[in-house]
Amino acid sequence: xxxxxxxxxxxxxxxxxxxxxxxxxxxxxxxxxxxxxxxxxxxxxxxxxxxxxxxxxxxxxxxxxxxxxxxxxxxxxxxxxxxxxxxxxxxxxxxxxxxxxxxxxxxxxxxxxxxxxxxxxxxx
Numbered sequence: 001x002x003x004x005x006x007x008x009x010x011x012x013x014x015x016x017x018x019x020x021x022x023x024x025x026x027x028x029x030x031x032x033x034x035x036x037x038x039x040x041x042x043x044x045x046x047x048x049x050x051x052x053x054x055x056x057x058x059x060x061x062x063x064x065x066x067x068x069x070x071x072x073x074x075x076x077x078x079x080x081x082x083x084x085x086x087x088x089x090x091x092x093x094x095x096x097x098x099x100x101x102x103x104x105x106x107x108x109x110x111x112x113x114x115x116x117x118x119x120x121x122x123x124x
Contacts (some may be wrong), residue, residue: 027093030118031059031066034084034095037117038068041124049106053081062111064088070101085113 035057042050056069067085072078082099095118
């Protein structure tokens with residue numbers, strides 16, 4: 001049953017996704033850095049691309065797949081418009097981002113920022 005729910009949710013997301021191999025760091029370490037930079041660069045600095053959204057971090061993960069979600073403000077039941085996560089698979093840590101926000105005109109720059117942060121950049 002749980003698998004069906006996950007597959008159903010995945011079917012609602014657009015096909016845009018970005019998967020990047022990154023340095024051999026623990027997934028939670030990668031996502032702590034991405035979370036810090038997303039909060040600082042997108043939300044604390046009031047980036048207009050994110051004015052209608054809020055950041056939700058889920059760094060404690062029993063599946064060892066820590067992630068961040070960008071969700072619409074004011075709606076607790078709305079689906080995320082952006083998901084970024086890291087996981088250890090096949091002996092290496094990978095970073096992945098996906099969601100409808102990546103299909104927007106701002107999608108390429110958002111994906112580029114996320115990939116840079118996942119690889120250790122601290123630049124906004």
